[in-house]
Amino acid sequence: MFELTFLGTSASAPSVHRGLSSALVQFRNHRFMVDCGEGTQRQLLRSGLGFRRLNKILITHGHLDHILGLGGLISTMARWEMMEHVDIYAGASALNRIVRLFEVVFGGGTLPPALVLHTLHEGVVFEDEHLQLQAFPVEHRGADCFGFLFAEKSKHVFLVEKAEALGVPAGPERRQLVAGEAVTLADGRVIMPEDVLGPPRPATRLAFIGDLARTRRLMPWVQGANALVVEATYLEQDQEMAQQFGHLTAAEAARFAQRAGVEQLILTHISRRYGGGDVLTEAQAIFPHTMVANDFDRFEVK
Ligand SMILES: [Zn+2]
Ligand SMILES: [Zn+2]
Known part of the structure; x- marks a missing residue:
């Protein structure tokens, strides 16, 4: 079973009720943070999850609404000396931006020794006897955007x-x-x-995709997943804008979930332009097993 907690669910800028993109996936004694928008460290505290055992951070892409929180979070962890080891995984261009952010935070050439940066490639990112985590390329804006597939190993x-x-x-x-x-x-x-x-018992799979322009070529990764997390930044009425900025509409996300035959669709990256209710209504008309994530929502994926 995966426990999924949303720390921020807003697109591009925060709103009164939504922080910027971040989520935590917990599996056994592992905690994976996916994205770290500005304000994530406070969201972590408010969620009650805290900073402990937070040692793997996965970044979907290098846009600022997904990475700016890393400066504050890692700076706090380094200062409180509670950082034993933190691995950050991101695509090459996102990692480049993160390194420049850390140069401002920590001074040039002096990253905390406990911090290890990894360049993402398609394939296995992390594996142990119970879990396999894979990264797969997604199309958004710019190079090196990734989605993640968390797969429990079948026993x-x-x-x-x-x-x-x-x-x-x-x-x-x-x-x-x-x-x-x-x-x-x-x-x-x-x-x-x-x-x-x-x-073998059927294994649980959670597909987590951040910002997304096109759903083609993703079927092998998301097909039949127990849960699919993906953005829904626009409504179908603004489809042209969605296309222009490399995002999905709620209807496109729902059709994607339907084609992939997933059990549950969870939408995030919600624009201040609409209410979450409009996004939900549009998606549910196509794929009834849809939820729109709010900050601090917890889902059990099993
Ligand atoms: Zn974004
Ligand atoms: Zn983006």
Whole structure:
């Protein structure tokens, strides 16, 4: 299960009720921040999530409404000396801008040693035994814009009755079998993983895309996801403007979700031009399982 908390949901400038883009994806003991618009550190505090274990920051693209908060956030973390290690992942051009921002904050050539900057490429960004996080290129304005696919690894169900019947003792032997290794019992019998493992459980997938101009070529990444997060900066009545500035309308986002057969669509990057209600109405007419995220909303994706 992924726990998704929105810290900011406004497009390009904050409003009274919405901060600039940022969200937190929590999975087991991992916390991934996606984007860090201006004001994110205060939103983090207000959300009750705080700064602890915040060590992976993913940046969708280098527009200022998605990165300006990094200066304040990292400066605070460095000053409070609570920063053991922070990895920031961004496309090459976004990273270039972030480096220049940090030069202003920390002085040229003196980044905090705990800060590690990584250039994003299509493919695996992070992986452990439970989770795979991949980045994929998206079309917005400018080069090096990315979306992220969080995928829980599918696990086989351990069939306790079968293990008991075969006389596999509780303990390291069972852990080995779950890990896919054969085990030789004290009496010399060899037990194979498939003897005690059932079919794999379906794995949860969360696709997170920031600003987006066109939905083509994204199907392999988002198809069948349990949840899709994507922007809806405009309404269909302003489709020309959406196209001009490289954004989606609520209807386009909804058609995208429908084509991809996702379970749930969560819209963000809401313009001050409209109320969230108008965005929701337009999208739900096409894809009923749509929500419009508000700041501090929490979703369980499972
Ligand atoms: Zn934006
Ligand atoms: Zn943008």
